[in-house]
Amino acid sequence: MTTHDNDAFKPIATVDLAIFSLTPAGLSVLLVRRTSAPFAGDWALPGGWIHIDEDADLEAAARRVLKEKTGVETPYLEQLQTTGNRDRDPRGWSISIVYIALLSADDVAERQDAMAEEAEWRPIEGEGVGLSLAFDHAALLKEALGRIRSKVEYSSLPGHLLPVRFTLSELQSVYESLLGRKLDKSAFRKRMAEADFLEPVEGEMRRASNRPAQVFRLKDTRSLVLFDRRI
Amino acid sequence: MTTHDNDAFKPIATVDLAIFSLTPAGLSVLLVRRTSAPFAGDWALPGGWIHIDEDADLEAAARRVLKEKTGVETPYLEQLQTTGNRDRDPRGWSISIVYIALLSADDVAERQDAMAEEAEWRPIEGEGVGLSLAFDHAALLKEALGRIRSKVEYSSLPGHLLPVRFTLSELQSVYESLLGRKLDKSAFRKRMAEADFLEPVEGEMRRASNRPAQVFRLKDTRSLVLFDRRI
Structure with missing residues (x-):
């Protein structure tokens, strides 16, 4: 297995966030418009590569991404699931560790200025946002929605x-x-x-x-x- | 972020399996004795690097590891959680995507010959196996046990x-x-x-x-x- 114990054989690893809050339009998710390839110009869930020189662990990576995109530091964060396969990213075999974040509507309103320029709240319609998203993010968002909707039934x-x-x-x-x-x-x-x-x-x-x-x-x-x- | 878009900055990514079945000693988990560093000679959950040239997706990687260690092909498989941090593996920043597998006692008995030489069923005692395990595998096993015990309450x-x-x-x-x-x-x-x-x-x-x-x-x-x- 030594050939696999080699950087050239490692998959890409990202954390991606389904960040929910209430906006005047109802339950909404934060999307970012991608500025570079692949999928340049498409909307996507906020996410990024794990920075192994900077992030202590996966949750720290998720909180860093959250802060970069929203200016918010410590909301509710929950790991949803991990998806990984050879097809989801044209750059190669790719793993996405997906987190769900819940932001209070106050945080959303107060931190509007701190929000990344290309970020935007989009209201949920059915199982998505009525837009095609980059990578497999439409499927990841659907899973995240399923999780939060099931939790509404029996949680705070x-x-x-x-x-x-x-x-x-x-x-x-x-x-x-x-x-x-x-x-x-x-x-x-x-x-x-x-x-x-x-x-x-x-x-x-x-x-x-x-x-x-x-x-x-x-x-x-x-x-x-x-x-x-x-x- | 281009420096992170580089193999030298990618974390290690493994799939690790908590494989449970019933043996004459009761609920048991499959462990393997590590033959190489790090933690050579220690017991660990079966696992391995993702083979990006061979595995179509994470579940395929988990099934490959399962087959290598037990000879069994298609039991119940469920993703438990993903752990990743800079400390859990002395070789560097490391992600473990953990799966739970359930094997019928018949599969265990029939496939005894196909089992990897260094693999062994160990009965569960409390929240573990009464052995120290490699990496953070004792903590991963504890999480897996919590998941299956909670599911016994309301599932098949x-x-x-x-x-x-x-x-x-x-x-x-x-x-x-x-x-x-x-x-x-x-x-x-x-x-x-x-x-x-x-x-x-x-x-x-x-x-x-x-x-x-x-x-x-x-x-x-x-x-x-x-x-x-x-x-």
Whole structure:
């Protein structure tokens, strides 16, 4: 196997990120327009080669890419899967380690200036963005969407996409929008209380339709809370 | 970024396999003794470099390694996770894409001759095998065990470890052994019937303690059936 223990026989290795947040258009993903070959001019998931002289580990590589593209440092990050084959990149046998990142809508708004020039939020439509993407990124995005949609059913995931402070009505509305169905208000509030991932922002109320509503935030923005059954 | 677009800057990439089956000692994992540096003489999960001239994709690389070590071709294979950092391999920045394989006890017994000379089944004790392993393979094995144990709760996984033909009593006994608790016989049989992943082997009965028991096999050996709730 010594011939394979050689740089010329190593596959290409990249980290690629499916970065989600809520924009006025709904659930959205961050795309970048490629400026060089292959697929120059095409939209793609943000990603890059692992920098072995700089990145301590895969997650550090993913966080570096995230920061380069969005200016944001420490959101929720989760490894989705790794794809690798001889066909996906014209430059050669290529591995993509795919991460999912969830950004609060506040981070998106505040860091608009720090965002890479060629980056853009695109609303999700069905299983993609209604655009052809570079490499196999349309398939990777579809997988990422499947993962986050399945997690909406039994986790605090939607809370990671909202602005940092939100009311229970706003949270319910995001759950409903991601699930594509209405939820019963009192059952929803009971489940949120049981799941215990929210804390009230002391003394902060927001005027809702008829009476002031308590404002909440996540207890921990870095990890999802999993429910013991579907919402 | 051109300096990183160079073989000398690529990480090492391997596939490593946590291959499980049932042996007379219970749930067991296949280990190989390393014959060369680094970690020569230590036990490790079977694995190897991706052969970019030979492997079409990651799964093909995993199946090739599986066949080299066990002689078996097409069992259940599932990607667990990818680990990569600058410290895990003294030869340099290294990525391991880890797969879980489940082998039927029949395959293990029949292919004993095809198994690589330095390979050996080791019974699981707690979260490992009671041996120090090469690289970070003890941590990878612990992750793999966590994954399969969590799947026992809500899937057909134990059926993939048994001999190809088994009775419901034998299946229940493997569930109980992997879960570490007893199950109610009639509730267990009801759940197995609902999950619909078994088929009776026509006309094949086995003498149990008092009366003949129907023999079953999996409808599909290549994929797990997930239950809609915990067993």
